[in-house]
Amino acid sequence: MDDLDDMDHRIVTALRACGTDPRVAAAARTLSWAGEHGALWLATGLAGAAVDRGRRTAWLRGTALTAGAHLASMGVKRVVRRPRPAHVQPLVRTAGRHSFPSSHATSAAAAAVVFGALGVRAAWPLAAAVCVSRLVVGVHYPSDVAAGAALGALTARLGAGWMREGTR
Numbered sequence: 830m831d832d833l834d835d836m837d838h839r840i841v842t843a844l845r846a847c848g849t850d851p852r853v854a855a856a857a858r859t860l861s862w863a864g865e866h867g868a869l870w871l872a873t874g875l876a877g878a879a880v881d882r883g884r885r886t887a888w889l890r891g892t893a894l895t896a897g898a899h900l901a902s903m904g905v906k907r908v909v910r911r912p913r914p915a916h917v918q919p920l921v922r923t924a925g926r927h928s929f930p931s932s933h934a935t936s937a938a939a940a941a942v943v944f945g946a947l948g949v950r951a952a953w954p955l956a957a958a959v960c961v962s963r964l965v966v967g968v969h970y971p972s973d974v975a976a977g978a979a980l981g982a983l984t985a986r987l988g989a990g991w992m993r994e995g996t997r
Contacts, residue, residue: 837970838916845917845967853965854920860962861921867899867936869959873944884947890992891943891985898939898984902932902977917967931969934960934977935984942985943992 848854863869874892878885911929913919937956944952960978963969 837972840971841914844964848920848965857962857965860959861966864933864959870895870936870940887992894943894985894988895939898981899936902930902935913968919968920966923968929973931963931973931977933963934974935981938978938981939985942982
């Protein structure tokens, strides 16, 4: 486990160093802010439900899956209680002090799966950008982000059938 911890520390240090560029820092802060509590994804889902009346139920179910994944990550955080990186200066404040898994990554991956299934082509690249932003702002280790993304994708995949029922 020491090798993984060492790699985690080195990667977050390198990516946090990218945040010394003011443009990169601004973009990372914006993405982190937009992803706070899944807000970006919840707004996307509700907007999709408002404009795509034929698939409104699917949009709402996808949004519920995204919110559920986010809540699941918060529960895991309370059990694992891994501290955030202390060896780098963060660029943003966080809602909590626990790092594993990244709730931003969880909701981003869940949204990418469900909204990607509804044809939102930007869902995957935007989700990836949100995930990377958490490393650039220095508040997560890569393993936090990977675990969060896996949790979000799994949650969304488990609910895919339920979501598809909403397109009938």
